[in-house]
Amino acid sequence: MAKVLLEMNSITKTFPGVKALDNVNLKVEEGEIHALVGENGAGKSTLMNVLSGIYPYGSYTGDIIYDGEVCMFHNIKDSEKKGIVIIHQELALIPYMTIGENMFLGNEQGSKWCIDWNKTYAEADKYLEMVGLTDSSKTLIKDIGTGKQQLVEIAKALAKHAKLLILDEPTSSLNETDSRALLDLMKKLKGEGMTMIIISHKLNEVSYVADKITVVRDGSTIETLDAATDDISETRIIKGMVGREITDRFPKRHDIVLGDVMMEVNDWTVYHPEFSERKVCDNVSINVRAGEVVGIYGLMGAGRTELAMSIFGRSYGIGISGELRLRGEPVTLRSPKAAIDAGLAYVTEDRKGNGLVLSNSILRNTTLANLNGVSSGTFIDKDKEYEVAKEYVEKLRTKTPSVEQLVGNLSGGNQQKVLLAKWMFANPDVLILDEPTRGIDVGAKYEIYCIINDLAKAGKSVIMISSELPEVIGMSDRIYIMNQAKIVGEMNASEATQENIMACIVGVSGDNSADGEGSEA
Amino acid sequence: MGGNKALNFLRKYMMLIATVIVVIAFYFITDGRTLLPINIDSLISQNAYVFVLGTGMLLCILTGGNIDLSVGSVVCLAGSVGAIIMDTVVLGHKIPWPFAVAVMLLMGLLVGIWHGFWIAYIKVPPFIATLVGMLAFRGLANIILKGKDVSIENKAFMNLFGGSDSCYIPDFPTLSKAGNMVKSYTGVYTSNIDEITGLYQQGKLTDAQFAQVKEVLGGLNVVCMAFAIALAVALILYTFINRARLIKKGYKVENIAAVIIKTAIIAVVIIWFGYKLASYKGIPTAFIWIALILALFAYITTKTTLGRNLYAVGGNEKATRLSGIDTRKVMFSAYALMGVLAGFASILVIARGQKAGPTIGTGFEMDAIAACFIGGASAYGGTGSIGGVIIGAALMGIINQGMSIADTPVNYQKVVKGIVLIVAVLFDVLMQMRRKGGKKRAANVEASEKGGAKA
Numbered sequence: 019m020a021k022v023l024l025e026m027n028s029i030t031k032t033f034p035g036v037k038a039l040d041n042v043n044l045k046v047e048e049g050e051i052h053a054l055v056g057e058n059g060a061g062k063s064t065l066m067n068v069l070s071g072i073y074p075y076g077s078y079t080g081d082i083i084y085d086g087e088v089c090m091f092h093n094i095k096d097s098e099k100k101g102i103v104i105i106h107q108e109l110a111l112i113p114y115m116t117i118g119e120n121m122f123l124g125n126e127q128g129s130k131w132c133i134d135w136n137k138t139y140a141e142a143d144k145y146l147e148m149v150g151l152t153d154s155s156k157t158l159i160k161d162i163g164t165g166k167q168q169l170v171e172i173a174k175a176l177a178k179h180a181k182l183l184i185l186d187e188p189t190s191s192l193n194e195t196d197s198r199a200l201l202d203l204m205k206k207l208k209g210e211g212m213t214m215i216i217i218s219h220k221l222n223e224v225s226y227v228a229d230k231i232t233v234v235r236d237g238s239t240i241e242t243l244d245a246a247t248d249d250i251s252e253t254r255i256i257k258g259m260v261g262r263e264i265t266d267r268f269p270k271r272h273d274i275v276l277g278d279v280m281m282e283v284n285d286w287t288v289y290h291p292e293f294s295e296r297k298v299c300d301n302v303s304i305n306v307r308a309g310e311v312v313g314i315y316g317l318m319g320a321g322r323t324e325l326a327m328s329i330f331g332r333s334y335g336i337g338i339s340g341e342l343r344l345r346g347e348p349v350t351l352r353s354p355k356a357a358i359d360a361g362l363a364y365v366t367e368d369r370k371g372n373g374l375v376l377s378n379s380i381l382r383n384t385t386l387a388n389l390n391g392v393s394s395g396t397f398i399d400k401d402k403e404y405e406v407a408k409e410y411v412e413k414l415r416t417k418t419p420s421v422e423q424l425v426g427n428l429s430g431g432n433q434q435k436v437l438l439a440k441w442m443f444a445n446p447d448v449l450i451l452d453e454p455t456r457g458i459d460v461g462a463k464y465e466i467y468c469i470i471n472d473l474a475k476a477g478k479s480v481i482m483i484s485s486e487l488p489e490v491i492g493m494s495d496r497i498y499i500m501n502q503a504k505i506v507g508e509m510n511a512s513e514a515t516q517e518n519i520m521a522c523i524v525g526v527s528g529d530n531s532a533d534g535e536g537s538e539a
Numbered sequence: 540m541g542g543n544k545a546l547n548f549l550r551k552y553m554m555l556i557a558t559v560i561v562v563i564a565f566y567f568i569t570d571g572r573t574l575l576p577i578n579i580d581s582l583i584s585q586n587a588y589v590f591v592l593g594t595g596m597l598l599c600i601l602t603g604g605n606i607d608l609s610v611g612s613v614v615c616l617a618g619s620v621g622a623i624i625m626d627t628v629v630l631g632h633k634i635p636w637p638f639a640v641a642v643m644l645l646m647g648l649l650v651g652i653w654h655g656f657w658i659a660y661i662k663v664p665p666f667i668a669t670l671v672g673m674l675a676f677r678g679l680a681n682i683i684l685k686g687k688d689v690s691i692e693n694k695a696f697m698n699l700f701g702g703s704d705s706c707y708i709p710d711f712p713t714l715s716k717a718g719n720m721v722k723s724y725t726g727v728y729t730s731n732i733d734e735i736t737g738l739y740q741q742g743k744l745t746d747a748q749f750a751q752v753k754e755v756l757g758g759l760n761v762v763c764m765a766f767a768i769a770l771a772v773a774l775i776l777y778t779f780i781n782r783a784r785l786i787k788k789g790y791k792v793e794n795i796a797a798v799i800i801k802t803a804i805i806a807v808v809i810i811w812f813g814y815k816l817a818s819y820k821g822i823p824t825a826f827i828w829i830a831l832i833l834a835l836f837a838y839i840t841t842k843t844t845l846g847r848n849l850y851a852v853g854g855n856e857k858a859t860r861l862s863g864i865d866t867r868k869v870m871f872s873a874y875a876l877m878g879v880l881a882g883f884a885s886i887l888v889i890a891r892g893q894k895a896g897p898t899i900g901t902g903f904e905m906d907a908i909a910a911c912f913i914g915g916a917s918a919y920g921g922t923g924s925i926g927g928v929i930i931g932a933a934l935m936g937i938i939n940q941g942m943s944i945a946d947t948p949v950n951y952q953k954v955v956k957g958i959v960l961i962v963a964v965l966f967d968v969l970m971q972m973r974r975k976g977g978k979k980r981a982a983n984v985e986a987s988e989k990g991g992a993k994a
Contacts, residue, residue, distance in 0.1 A: 333861055355863035364861065372861055375854030377921040386851055387862035389844045398842050401788065420791065440862070 023048040023213050029080035038064045040237040051208055053224040054217045056234035056259055062217045066184050070104040071097040101181030105171045111159045118142035118155035121174040145173040165196030184215045193317040201227045221252040233258035256460055268492030271471045277308025280479040281448045286340035288328040298324040300503040306479040313494030314483045321503040322483045326450045330364035331357035363446035367453035373437045376426035381407040383425050383436050388444040410439035431462025448479045487516045558934045565941030573941050576819035584701055586936035587825040588884045592907035593928040594836045595880035598873040600911050601849040603920035605665035609672030610881045614900035616680040617646040617885035622689040622895035636696035644882045651878015655871035681897045688896040700890035701825030708822040712761045717752050724748050760821035767813020771806040778802045825887055837925040853920025913963040
């Protein structure tokens with residue numbers, strides 16, 4: 019039996035009004051990869067914040083025993099001194115600084131009054147090599163893709179002499195190739211004796227990489243599964259997370275009635291707004307019928323979001339050419355407003371950045387895309403607006419005390435529902451949903467799927483962009499597969515399997531790793 | 540939860556409570572002089588421009604913490620042009636004041652359009668675009684003025700916009716009563732104190748009669764008092780009728796006790812305020828103007844699509860643009876309106892000062908910005924209200940005046956104002972940190988991202 023490196027005993031942490039952690043126990047052995055899984059808001063991140071000293075000693079009860087001694091961390095510096103380094107979900111790198119500068123930010127090499135840049139870059143290169151990154155440490159962060167940025171974060175952690183590495187959703191913004199590379203790097207580091215804790219929503223990755231899996235639910239640890247002895251299939255983990263077995267992850271639709279072709283895109287070509295010679299959509303043709311759910315599957319950087327946004331009133335890209343037909347008529351949509359008026363809606367993948375006004379209430383967000391629906395053009399009918407917001411909160415079962423609640427205070431799943439409500443209220447004929455279930459928990463996902471099905475049933479055309487294969491296959495009537503700016507396959511859901519979809523992608527290009535990465539920045 | 544509720548209450552009414560404390564403190568420090576009717580009156584007249592400019596500034600700040608540095612210079616430029624127009628003789632007559640007023644508003648609008656164009660459509664950072672305005676418009680004003688003051692002699696203009704001694708809403712009942720008294724004594728109808736004094740000196744009025752008339756004229760201003768009472772009654776009626784309506788529709792409403800207490804306090808304050816003004820000369824015309832402006836913009840910010848868009852742009856510009864809203868137009872509107880309001884402020888300022896001069900408006904932008912931030916507007920945009928501006932401007936004005944009455948040297952006053960600003964903002968920041976608790980880190984990341992995006 020290996021040595022126990024970290025033991026967290028009966029940790030309890032309360033926020034005003036909420037018990038975020040209730041008597042949590044966690045035991046991590048040296049040299050293992052320990053996964054923490056649980057629905058959003060289950061308390062995983064809170065637990066890691068307690069561990070890393072973001073919530074200082076005294077603000078919680080219980081003991082942290084690390085490397086044989088009881089620890090009282092008052093801030094991150096304390097825990098880092100002990101070799102506990104946390105890598106947060108949102109990358110904390112500064113775009114206009116070099117890799118080396120970022121790596122040693124707050125930990126500058128040389129003396130206090132004079133930074134030794136030669137040493138900085140030499141050291142940086144050393145750690146970059148350890149994580150398998152070949153770029154020079156003098157490259158600016160903004161010039162490398164998110165996959166590489168995540169590796170830089172790990173190198174940065176290594177440079178702090180980490181002994182226990184905590185990765186909070188490390189693959190949430192990576193495509194599958196980069197994700198796999200990262201997971202393999204974790205395995206390699208484990209081989210070199212590193213202990214790691216990974217928080218992830220992606221259960222297949224957890225199954226792939228973890229030695230032990232601890233399930234957190236409603237602020238308590240439910241169980242710890244050992245990869246060596248227990249069943250760690252996705253179904254088994256989900257059962258622990260939600261406390262019930264989800265037999266059917268995707269709600270079935272019955273009596274599918276397909277109408278006429280609602281939207282048709284032909285020979286759609288879009289260029290990158292900054293690198294104007296690069297095509298982000300190359301001769302793409304797709305169509306969607308009324309009452310149909312069309313999936314677009316592709317890895318990140320394949321051009322899916324770019325396609326959607328360029329269709330939606332040219333809100334992305336330059337040099338857009340091609341034909342767009344709505345209800346058979348060719349149209350030109352030059353702005354999001356024109357697109358909305360024409361009956362299009364684009365539900366962004368980036369709900370915090372592009373979707374919601376976090377500092378505004380649910381009410382205000384719900385009506386933002388269709389203020390005319392609650393006003394006479396200039397004057398807002400507040401009563402009507404209230405009714406509308408309330409109606410959608412009830413319809414989508416958004417969990418909130420009132421419609422006046424600020425959207426920033428809601429959980430990811432509920433934010434997504436508000437975003438959907440906003441676009442549903444705009445009453446479009448064609449909804450383009452870009453990664454509608456990203457970063458939300460299993461229960462909320464199911465509810466979102468039901469909403470999508472209801473929309474289709476009501477005769478709307480739904481285009482669902484996703485990089486989760488089971489989701490695309492489970493939800494769509496028809497699937498387009500996109501890779502490297504091109505549509506590389508189209509199939510009916512009935513004939514789609516994970517294997518033949520991946521085959522479409524691999525069939526076109528064998529080496530999408532290098533190119534694919536750069537295109538994401 | 541009890542503690543949380545108290546904290547929320549404190550957060551919501553913090554600056555209001557602070558204002559009350561400051562008022563009470565100065566009352567004792569100055570032996571009650573700050574609350575003399577004359578001082579209440581001058582508090583409004585002196586700070587009228589802060590309310591007007593603060594309103595405009597709020598619009599800019601809402602769009603993302605953007606400020607307009609040029610307003611002081613715009614006040615100077617528009618005011619100078621207005622004063623010169625009123626001073627110019629054409630065909631033997633001075634140009635009438637309405638023309639000057641129109642030109643001043645128009646100039647404000649043009650400046651606003653100028654700024655809005657650069658900021659919204661060419662994407663010049665607002666700080667720089669308005670810094671340019673601050674320098675250039677001050678320079679232009681000096682060129683036009685040739686470095687000299689231009690005084691204003693038009694009585695009608697000054698009465699209407701808050702300069703001179705009689706810039707008050709006339710108290711018709713009292714005046715007619717006095718007039719009739721004079722008529723019954725002398726046969727001449729007049730309520731003008733100068734003319735009455737003349738009659739007295741001519742011996743047409745006895746000592747007793749003269750004293751009687753003077754007493755009537757110096758009594759409580761009936762119009763002002765009636766206005767205050769009407770306002771209080773209207774407020775009470777509105778509150779309860781609206782509440783009944785909301786209950787009928789099944790909305791959540793505030794606890795009845797809280798509503799009664801709140802309404803009662805506000806009504807008492809209105810009547811007290813009215814009484815104070817009535818004991819002096821009545822309602823200053825400037826007060827009417829700022830009340831109109833504040834009411835108009837409170838309406839715009841809360842009940843119109845333009846107002847909604849201002850908040851949305853400040854909260855998340857990208858999301859707003861993708862919601863089909865022309866964010867450039869929103870930005871442009873904010874600066875255009877700011878310009879008009881600066882033009883309007885210039886009218887009040889030259890009327891009050893009875894002149895235009897090269898240094899008029901210096902530092903006004905800072906007063907306006909401070910009023911917004913003290914009133915709880917976020918430096919990142921997206922939050923803030925007209926109510927906040929009122930409290931912010933009032934608090935600054937009260938502190939200014941209190942310290943002047945207490946004979947605090949001017950330079951110390953500035954230091955105190957600075958401290959008030961940091962305390963107001965600090966309190967807000969601390970409260971937010973506490974409220975967010977676990978989300979602190981996320982907020983930091985967001986803030987740094989914001990910084991990154993701006994850089």
